[in-house]
Amino acid sequence: MEKTLVFIKPDGVERGLVGTVLARFEQRGITVKRLELKQLTEAEVDAHYQEHLERDFYPNLKRYIMSGPIVVMVLAADNVIAIVRKMVGVTNSAEAEPGTIRGDYALTTQNNIIHASDSVASAEREMANFFG
Secondary structure, eight states: OEEEEEEEOHHHHHTTOHHHHHHHHHHHTOEEEEEEEEOOOHHHHHHHTGGGTTSTTHHHHHHHHTSSOEEEEEEEETTHHHHHHHHHOOSSTTTSOBTBHHHHHOOSSSSOSEEEOOSHHHHHHHHHHHHO
16 A cells, blocks of 8 residues: 655645645545654755755745645545545646546645655655654
């Protein structure tokens, strides 16, 4: 059984979408293995977004991710990374298909409700960052 890391970003938590998003995964048959409401530290944000540290947009991204709590979770199912990525939709909310989480709920590319690991390697690194 494959595992992946997903988190509902501060805008999703603030808008009360945690239960709605979680229900979509559960209704699909995906198992929640870990779940935690968490206010990220600077070190956690930097570790998670290590590939973006030098990018121009990173300071705004960091400020946004630290603006409120997130709900971080480990999900499991066969082929869960691909399934979750399809359910989440593309990063740019204007291009996200209706029926995806971002297509149905995201307002902007930055405030796009949710993060999902994009590969096995990323999932392993991200799960270790958040849950040891």
